[in-house]
Amino acid sequence: MSPRPLNVGLVGGGKGAFIVQPHQRAIHMDGTRRVTAGALFPDPAVALEEAAHWPYPIRGYGSYVEMLEAQARLPKEERLDYILIVTPNHVHFDPAMRAIRAGIPVFCEKPLCLNLAEANKLVRAVRQARLPFGVAHTYLGHWTTRLARYIVRRGLLGEVRWVDSYYLQGWLATRLEATGQPQATWRTNPKLAGGSGCGGDIGTHALMHLRYITGLEVKSLSAQLETFVQGRALDDHFTVYCDLHNGGKALVRASQICIGQKNDLGITVAGTQGTLRWRQEEPESLTVHLPHQPDRVYWRGAIQSGDGFLPKDKALEALLTEPTIPPGHGEAFHDAFARLHRFFEADVRLWKAGHKFACNGAHYASVEDGWTGMAFINTCLKSAAKRGAWTAMPRLG
Numbered sequence: 001m002s003p004r005p006l007n008v009g010l011v012g013g014g015k016g017a018f019i020v021q022p023h024q025r026a027i028h029m030d031g032t033r034r035v036t037a038g039a040l041f042p043d044p045a046v047a048l049e050e051a052a053h054w055p056y057p058i059r060g061y062g063s064y065v066e067m068l069e070a071q072a073r074l075p076k077e078e079r080l081d082y083i084l085i086v087t088p089n090h091v092h093f094d095p096a097m098r099a100i101r102a103g104i105p106v107f108c109e110k111p112l113c114l115n116l117a118e119a120n121k122l123v124r125a126v127r128q129a130r131l132p133f134g135v136a137h138t139y140l141g142h143w144t145t146r147l148a149r150y151i152v153r154r155g156l157l158g159e160v161r162w163v164d165s166y167y168l169q170g171w172l173a174t175r176l177e178a179t180g181q182p183q184a185t186w187r188t189n190p191k192l193a194g195g196s197g198c199g200g201d202i203g204t205h206a207l208m209h210l211r212y213i214t215g216l217e218v219k220s221l222s223a224q225l226e227t228f229v230q231g232r233a234l235d236d237h238f239t240v241y242c243d244l245h246n247g248g249k250a251l252v253r254a255s256q257i258c259i260g261q262k263n264d265l266g267i268t269v270a271g272t273q274g275t276l277r278w279r280q281e282e283p284e285s286l287t288v289h290l291p292h293q294p295d296r297v298y299w300r301g302a303i304q305s306g307d308g309f310l311p312k313d314k315a316l317e318a319l320l321t322e323p324t325i326p327p328g329h330g331e332a333f334h335d336a337f338a339r340l341h342r343f344f345e346a347d348v349r350l351w352k353a354g355h356k357f358a359c360n361g362a363h364y365a366s367v368e369d370g371w372t373g374m375a376f377i378n379t380c381l382k383s384a385a386k387r388g389a390w391t392a393m394p395r396l397g
């Protein structure tokens with residue numbers, strides 16, 4: 001008999017919220033997970049109303065506190081298997097801590113929380129509780145991101161000299177927050193978003209992509225946080241030059257004022273033997289440039305190991321046999337989310353059965369990765385306050 005689907009509880013997601021939608025579709029994509037409960041809105045009456053009108057039946061709660069406290073009263077098999085936090089950044093820490101204390105695994109939206117002090121506490125709590133915790137850095141879930149990681153970490157480009165990791169958008173090129181647009185309103189408020197606007201919102205994705213693919217850490221950095229739109233309290237343009245711990249250099253940049261640019265997350269990794277390029281707006285392929293050779297464009301689903309560049313080894317075979325759909329039937333954003341939830345589900349099932357689980361950042365971002373994102377933002381704020389002075393990144397103990 002197949003195991004019952006995992007039950008997921010939502011924190012946030014009511015009244016036209018954005019990121020809950022791709023998540024809930026991705027949760028249901030394999031039939032092995034489902035959303036069964038939610039505390040969808042800060043106002044209890046609205047939260048219950050929203051749950052009652054959810055497109056499929058879920059148990060509504062007036063608040064996440066109520067939802068998490070109720071778990072302890074339920075028979076073990078009826079408890080939530082994990083919660084998904086899709087609230088603005090200032091409502092990540094508290095529900096995450098409460099869930100950890102209640103012994104419930106957490107999949108949390110990025111950035112991990114509001115500041116480094118909260119991140120420190122979360123890392124400690126997760127390590128103590130020894131339960132699965134994931135951070136929703138969506139773009140790690142693209143199959144081609146996994147291939148890029150394999151290529152770079154396997155040393156197929158030689159030693160990494162230079163990385164340009166970027167995320168460019170244009171939707172905040174005007175003062176959208178003044179119109180009351182909900183997503184713009186909280187993202188430009190330091191109390192709700194954190195110390196950096198653009199950097200925290202999408203610069204953390206660019207950093208995570210760099211670290212996931214290359215395995216390299218930022219040693220020190222020089223940051224410029226700029227605000228182009230008048231009257232805005234937080235940066236809308238974020239540029240960080242980085243020393244990497246292998247001696248290489250990187251640019252981590254993000255902008256929300258580039259009119260016409262949509263969700264242009266991309267990365268160029270230049271090594272001593274070749275260069276790799278990838279963009280999330282065209283996530284089905286990546287390009288490898290080798291000296292004196294035609295460009296190699298690798299498409300998901302149409303790859304042979306032992307082709308003169310990609311070797312034959314176990315890691316590549318594991319990647320090539322990962323479930324996906326045939327090439328040409330496009331995978332994109334929802335599939336990336338589904339891949340993250342699929343691997344998180346596997347860890348939750350191992351944990352429930354009392355087995356060792358991975359949760360090591362290989363398949364989705366870990367709480368430690370979330371911490372690094374917060375440490376990066378904190379270091380950028382310090383550097384920017386001193387007009388871009390080179391500032392060392394802290395390391396997690």
Ligand SMILES: NC(=O)c1ccc[n+]([C@@H]2O[C@H](COP(=O)([O-])OP(=O)(O)OC[C@H]3O[C@@H](n4cnc5c(N)ncnc54)[C@H](O)[C@@H]3O)[C@@H](O)[C@H]2O)c1
Nearest residue numbers: 012013014017018019040041042086087088089109110138
């Ligand atoms: N991984 C990604 O690609 C990605 C993309 C977009 C947003 N995000 C992240 O997801 C989070 C949400 O962003 P969004 O754009 O969906 O925001 P949103 O404003 O569209 O949705 C937030 C939801 O949280 C609810 N909420 C707020 N406080 C609450 C509380 N105390 N209890 C219950 N619900 C509460 C709001 O009512 C709303 O339903 C943010 O942390 C953001 O950084 C990640």
